[in-house]
Amino acid sequence: MNEILNNINKDFNNSLKYFYDYLSNIHFGRANINILKNINININNIKYNILNLANISILDKITIKIIPYEKKNLNLIKNEIFKNKIGGTIFIKDNYIILKLSLFTEDKRLDLIKRIKIELDKTITTLRLIRNKYNNLLKLNNNISEDERKNIKIDIQVLFNKLLLKIKKDFYKKEKEIMNINS
Numbered sequence: 001m002n003e004i005l006n007n008i009n010k011d012f013n014n015s016l017k018y019f020y021d022y023l024s025n026i027h028f029g030r031a032n033i034n035i036l037k038n039i040n041i042n043i044n045n046i047k048y049n050i051l052n053l054a055n056i057s058i059l060d061k062i063t064i065k066i067i068p069y070e071k072k073n074l075n076l077i078k079n080e081i082f083k084n085k086i087g088g089t090i091f092i093k094d095n096y097i098i099l100k101l102s103l104f105t106e107d108k109r110l111d112l113i114k115r116i117k118i119e120l121d122k123t124i125t126t127l128r129l130i131r132n133k134y135n136n137l138l139k140l141n142n143n144i145s146e147d148e149r150k151n152i153k154i155d156i157q158v159l160f161n162k163l164l165l166k167i168k169k170d171f172y173k174k175e176k177e178i179m180n181i182n183s
Helices: 002-024 071-083 106-140 146-179
Strands: 040-043 046-049 054-060 063-068 089-093 096-100
Touching (some): 002 146, 071 089, 071 096
Antiparallel strands (some): 063 096, 089 096
16 A cells, blocks of 8 residues: 555656746746756766856846856857757856846736646646556555555545645746746
């Protein structure tokens, strides 16, 4: 019984990790180092995370300064940031990169919320599929009594409901955060 619940919990958490990684990479016209954390630079066929290749600092609410530890990586980093379509303007000044994010209009914010809602819906669908998969596996398992099967199904549903409530709450918190930004 515990093994089944541990497995479903692990599958649920893997699905949630994707959603929360997505949320953490959202920027809405405010400089934040997290918008760069998933950028990897290919150097000699080895991928390095940008956070390991440069000193990154926030200059003001829309400007990020990136100083590569090695000057030879300057253009590689700039090009990779550009490829990741973070938005705003990126340019090289002296031996560092300046990333100026554009302030978001209300329309851009509403569009961003729509995109987050799509990811939320995908995550909810994935959680349902995981729940259904384990409920079906329970039906096929002859080593579990009917009472135990019902209890596990109840535990699965309680966990599902708890996670559903949490991600919806976090979505509404992010939505409010995006709409309340002072431009």
